[in-house]
Amino acid sequence: MSDIFLGLGANGERQSLNLSRANRxxxxxxATGTGKTVTLQGLAESFSAxxxxxxxxDVKGDLAGITMAGSPTFKHADKLESRAKELGMDDYAYSDNPAVFWDLYGEQGHPIRTTISEMGPLLLSRLLDLNETQEGVLNIVFRFADEQGxxxxxxxxxQSMLIHTSEHASELTAKYGNVSKQSIGAIQRQLLSLDSQGAAQFFGEPALEIADFIRLDEQGRGYINVLAADRLMRSPKLYATFLLxxxxxxxxxLPxxxxxxxxKLVFFFDEAHLLFDDAPKALEDKIEQVVRLIRSKGVGVFFVTQNPIDIPEEVAGQLGNRVQHALRAFTPRDKKAIRAAADTFRIxxxxxxxxxxxxxxxGEALVSTLMEDGAPSIVQQTLIKPPRSRLGPVTPKERAIIQSISPVDGKYDERVDRESAAEVIAQKMVDAAETAQEVxxxxxxxxxxxERKSPSLWDGLGGKVAKAAGGAAAASAGSILAAKLSGKKSRANPTASAASSAAGTVATEIGKAVGIPGLGRFARNLIGGLMR
Incomplete structure (x- = not known):
């Protein structure tokens, strides 16, 4: 059975990781500076081989060197060669590894994108730091978008869908529960903050195809996918949510x-504590479920962290292979971590x-791994083997060369913007405006x-008045109307009632001439009021 050499135990026994148990x-x-990164690098290149x-x-920018062969002229080369000799690694030789550089921002590698729909409301709520009520509204937004196609x-x-939901809040509230504009506003503010961190580049198409992470080179070596995370670490929630x-x-x-x-793939999650910081219970349950079940898909997950108690017990219980570097007992929390770490090993x-x-x-660690029968090995104090690739970063020129020979070169580099919710909603607004203008x-x-087919409304006014009340009444009505419009009072006279009747007739005729229901009644009230 194949295994990966980890180092030499203090008892002289070879310490190794069984490949058939790596998915456990x-x-x-x-602690910082104890050799975690070197251990990770050595394990990654062994898996690849x-x-x-x-x-x-690559959270510190020093893992990119895994793509380049080490050299006697590089820093720490003497220590690497000395350690190899101490461990009896007679076949030790520097070598490179096939690699693909990735970067959520597309600056130091191929862009990695996913869509809002694929992220889903649960992870997006975590990313936006929403409370339970706001998360519920976000779920309604997703459901509404799905119903609208x-x-x-x-x-x-x-953002467009949130506005669209707000405009239909009353009908959605009746169907799904309260959709408050305050919650929508809170989500919009969080989206604005997320956008300012550059997260907009992470959402869109073409979305990442998982198969592109699972590739072998022409020599049968596994590609090492290196995510540039130095800038990403400034947005720790985005980093943790992306990896989850x-x-x-x-x-x-995966099947x-x-x-x-x-x-089929080994996944190293550096700075793993960020995944669990302030995580709600629902999210912790999701993480525990994924970690527990993903092993049956042939995926091994290795959490890399400074303090082992950063990992919740439900998740830590799933981690069968352990490499514990030094911890420092400076605080009560440190002492608790040391006791907790010691209790996890087979005595x-x-x-x-x-x-x-x-x-x-x-460069020394306590090592316990799962044996072929699934039982953990007895913990041994172990000298960890040195990596064969370069320790440290690569130059921009070296990075550009690796990019130029990438198996996915050109596949993800250009963003595609096809018709989606924003365009559909914008078109609906344009159509509605055009329809209103046509009407x-x-x-x-x-x-x-x-008006062309009927006499002019106001041209026929005198005639209508005369016809209704006679010449004298028409003249009186005209004078009364003129007085009202000028703000003067007119004295009552015998023809006032006739004028008022004429005004009613004129109002009726206005309604008939224009042909608008109710306008005659409105005109009667208006003219009648002026003439009172």
Whole structure:
């Protein structure tokens, strides 16, 4: 059975990771500067050499060197060669690894994108730091978009859909529950904040195809997918949410394979504590479920963190392979972490684990891995093997060369903007405006046509008055109307009632001439009031 050499135990035994148990996940923990990154790099290149693709997040910018062969002229080369000799690695030689650079912002690698719909309301609520009520409204927005047949691809789509939902809030409230404009406003503010962090580049198309993470080169080595995360770490919630989304996508996309001879993909989650910081219970349950079930898809997840107690017990219980570097007992929390770490190992009667954790040298760790029968090995104090690739970053020129020979070159680099919710809603607004204008124009044309076919309303006013009340009454009505309009009072006279009757007749005729229901009554009231 194939395995990966990790290092040499203090008892002289070879410490290794069984490939058939690598999908049972793992933990690499230790204080800053104790050798976690070197352990991660050595493990990643060993998986690659065994035909297993790898995903790593380069949070400090020093993992990119995994793509280049080490060299005797580089820093720390003497330490690497000395450690290899100490471990009896007679075949030790520098070598590079096939790699693909990725970057959510598209600056140091191929852009990684997903759509708003694929992210889903649960993860998006986590990303936007929404409360329970706001998350409920966001769920309604997603449901409404689905019912309307509108695609939610990017942030613009979601912003447009929020406005559209607000305009239909009353009918949606009756159907799904309260859709308050305050909650919609809160979501919009959070979206604005997210947009200012550059997250808009993460949402859109073409969306990442998981198959592009699972590739072998012509020599049968697994590609190492290196995510440039140094800038991304300034937005820790985006970083954690993205990696959780990626795990969920792997879980939903990959077929069931049980326990394969070697994993289909190994996923290293650096700065793993960010995934659980302030996470609501529903999200922790989701993480625990994904970690527990994704092993049957042939995916191994290794959490890399400074303090092992950063990982919730429900998740930590799923991590069968452990590499514990030194911890420092400076605070009560540190002491608690040391005790917790010691309790997770299978007891070694010849080793005081709690004491050893505080005394480990750089590049030394306590190691316990799952054996072929699934039981954990006895913990051993171990010298960790040196990597064969370069320690440290790559130059911009070297990065450009790696990009130019990438197997996905040109596939994701240009954004595609197809018709989605924002465009559909905008078109609906244009159509509604055009329809309103057409109706208005048709109304004006109809009125004009009727005026052409009928005598002028005001030209016939004198005639209507005369016909209704005689010449004297018409004159009186005219004078009364003129007085009202000028603000003067007129004295009552015998013909006033006749004038008033004439005004009513004129109002009726106005309504008939224009042909608008109710206008005659309105005109009667208006003219009658003027004449009182």
């Amino acid at each position: 996940h793992g933990l690499i923990a230790g 065994n035909g297993v693709p790898v995903f790593v997040a 509108m695609l939610l691809l990017d942030l613009e789509d979601l 989304w990626l795990l969920a996508e792997l879980f939903e996309t 069931e394979v049980g326990d394969p001879e070697k994993p 070694n009667p010849d080793l005081d684990v709690e004491r050893a954790i505080t005394e480990l040298r750089v 208005e124009e048709q109304g004006r044309e109809k009125v004009a046509e009727r």
